[in-house]
């Protein structure tokens with residue numbers, strides 16, 4: 068079976084995107100999880116942080132399913148939904164577009180390029196909650212867990228737990244220690260000891276007003292170049308900690324580049340607009356039969372977009 072895919076990324080959080088709007092690809096969840104593990108392997112296959120499936124929907128314009136590199140299926144993906152929405156907007160000729168996810172419906176719109184020839188999209192993340200069953204072990208009384216210690220993880224860091232459909236804990240740090248992040252990320256995802264379904268763990272550093280840096284150990288993946296829902300969580304926390312203002316765009320720098328986040332609060336509800344690139348790198352075809360991905364070939368490279376994104380990243384290094 069020949070299957071076309073697009074290799075894409077949001078802030079270099081990279082994905083294998085498959086258009087299944089015609090529902091022709093009929094794979095079981097077990098097969099999809101197997102696919103994710105095989106295709107995301109950076110040594111033996113295409114290599115990615117996850118696979119994205121663009122599917123038809125009865126409740127929105129289209130539906131997104133995402134599988135992490137370890138084969139687990141999370142509820143949401145902020146960088147991935149921008150890439151998937153780009154393809155959906157192209158196919159359905161509709162902008163903005165509503166995307167059904169496992170736990171919500173997200174509006175995504177194509178916006179002006181954040182840098183020349185960097186295709187940019189805004190995802191309005193409204194399914195933000197400080198209360199989630201994912202946090203029952205750290206907050207048995209089901210109260211918001213904001214800027215508190217988690218003794219099983221660290222004796223001095225403080226964390227805030229927030230869900231964007233998928234669970235996050237975020238800590239404000241003065242210095243980014245990737246080894247410590249890796250260690251805490253692994254501990255937070257040891258079969259349900261601190262979080263029943265694991266969690267994404269992020270450090271963020273305040274750079275200047277409306278400018279932060281975020282790095283994330285992603286559940287089901289490990290440390291990635293960027294995590295869209297984590298960057299949204301960190302920008303929200305920066306406002307709650309009075310480091311930034313609600314209703315003002317925040318530049319969120321990461322290992323893979325930069326996105327802009329706009330945290331909003333109305334009464335007790337929160338949302339974050341996540342504006343960033345959705346860069347297509349290449350189109351390809353994979354030949355799949357009897358559980359085995361036999362052959363993978365590139366059919367088209369998006370050289371202009373790759374170069375444009377590199378120019379944008381270079382501009383940050385020089386500023």
Ligand SMILES: N[C@H](CCC[C@H](N)C(=O)O)C(=O)O
Nearest residue numbers: 141144145146233286295296
């Ligand atoms: N690994 C995450 C899902 C992908 C989220 C990330 N890539 C993003 O852009 O939000 C989890 O298991 O919750």
